[in-house]
Amino acid sequence: MPSRELRSLPPTPTLSQPVHRQRHHLLPPLAGGIAAAASLLILFTFCFRKISHKKTVPSSDSESNKKPPHRFSYSSLRRATSNFSPALRLGQGGFGSVYSGTLKSPTSNNVSVAVKVMDSGSLQGEREFQNELFLSGKIYSKYIVSTIGFSSDKRGRRMLLVYELLSNGSLQDCLLHRKCSELKDWKKRYSIALDIAKGLEYLHHFCDPAVIHGDIKPSNILLDDNFNAKIGDFGLARLKSEDQVEIEVKKESPVGGNGVVEDNGSVAEETESVSVVTVNGFEEFHRGVEQSPESVVIGVELSPEAHVVSPRTVADMVSPSEGIEKTSLSEGIFDRSSIDSGIEIGDKKSGVKKNKKKKSVTGKDWWWKQDTGGTDSGVVKDYVMEWIGNEIKKERPKTEWIGASSSSGVVGKTEKKKHKKRLDWWVSLDDEKNVKKEKRRPAREWWKEEYCEELARKKKKKKKQQGGIGSVSDDCHSDSWWPRDDELYADRKKKRSRSRSSKSSMDWWLDGFSSELRRARKNSYDSASGEIPKSGGISSTPSMRGTVCYVAPEYGSCGDLSEKCDVYSYGVLLLVLIAGRRPLQVTGSPMSEFQRANLLSWARHLARAGKLLDLVDQSVESLDKEQALLCITVALRCLQKSPARRPSMKEVVGMLSGDLEAPQLPVELSPSPPSRFPFKSHKKVR
């Protein structure tokens, strides 16, 4: 009984039981609290990552492939390139040589690399170095050359960048110097055009903020084993600024005529910095929001001890507002006018006084002179040459030029004298006192003389052959030296069959100029060594505003660098690719070649004449005429004066790949009566 009672009785409360019940009561709110805290933490982490990790984020699929650049020891790169052996030299850029090398790894496969060695000390070289490093950790695309790492020698005098090796070198070299037989295949050229367009589309539309390359040209396009093209050399690249986006939104101008609205992406709000931490003996770059002062080293020197690329500079590049300010203040890494083209430059924001020294070349003139080669080619050429002269004058100290002129071993005695004379003229411009005096000299004169001398030589030779002696002085000192319209088509066939070896002196002049540039940059080019020469002609980078003939007119005068500047450069490149020649080139005997000398004017002229296919390189095999017309039309659209009228790179890709309707020629270039080119179908390419 007692036991039954006991059983029926409720269990005697013990000390522990109420606590247990209390705990049961506490559990739900506790769990809720923990869950809330956890979700808050997750949310916070997510937001934090989003803010700190936001800028220049590539598309998600490429995220996994992105690797921060390594810091290599200088000795390992020296070993990899057999002590920077001349035999391994791939080419010569404006800021140093590029060598091929093999990085040996005990654990994984050996890696073939290209090592660019740059002397520190030049603002542009350092800018290129830092730009490349900053962007390399952030952008990844199969259409962009990957930067693997960097290094510097102990004293920080040499800066080295390590890239993936692209076995077929640059498009410039392949197309214009080596004349690779693979590029005779039209399909290859077309796919190269499309690769480059996709690379630019990636930079403009898939990076946030958009990356503007700023120096699109054939020597910055590299080709892999299968001649797939990749965009390299981000030395002049910029991130799109907030102000630019705002301006574009305000303009809201329709582009292209295909009804596609350009997606400009959003804009950076945070200031990022870059730090390096040591991982497995290599320093790696890491992004982060405002590193603590201890974690960063301020300064540009890149000695092995200074593990960090100047955060100030990197921040300048990332922060849109700062970037803009830098620009308007004309200082720092984004200095736009200090090494500018000598063209009238105005700084609207800061009110900095315009460069009035070059009154003759206003922003308007720039376009007009570049654009009207067909009707005033002399001015175009004068202008280009004058511009180059100014660029060189600004970029190189006097002594280098004097050295360069005297060190020339290629030319004969008289030619040496001429070089000296010409260089002296440039050098003398450094002298403030001489500036006014020299300016009175007509810009055209010195290269007109060059041309006249060549004419004289030719005539002499011809007369000698005919048994007479003559003079051409009249031709030289009147303005009739420039071609007349009726001479334009004469001798064309003959010229086309001319081989490269039989270059005219004008071509020599252009090439010779390029060699001078190389020599002046203290990178002696040994033509006998059989090495691959740097970009020929005048397509080197003499300016921080890009390359002559490739730079967009609005940027060449006084405008901002925008995606549309890249679009313009792409247009020039496309014409070069199709025509298989430089944008400014005189190949045959003088007069009749001059209208063709300026590729852009020539293309426009052919468009008006309804003879666009005449532009195509005659060595091209299996030409798809429809595609060729499409490419030239796209190029001419990209080359329109008004940036707003140029298509976006997204549109270009759409047009070239057949996703968008085939474009029409700009109205002003349409043959009369205006008609659409007879594109049969919109074939889908790749």
Ligand SMILES: Nc1ncnc2c1ncn2[C@@H]1O[C@H](COP(=O)(O)OP(=O)(O)OP(=O)(O)O)[C@@H](O)[C@H]1O
């Ligand atoms: N990753 C690479 N793989 C193979 N060859 C390369 C690579 N990078 C550069 N080169 C070669 O080295 C040459 C010099 O390149 P670099 O970028 O220094 O100068 P550039 O573009 O020719 O001239 P600039 O300095 O005027 O832009 C190129 O033309 C190319 O032939």
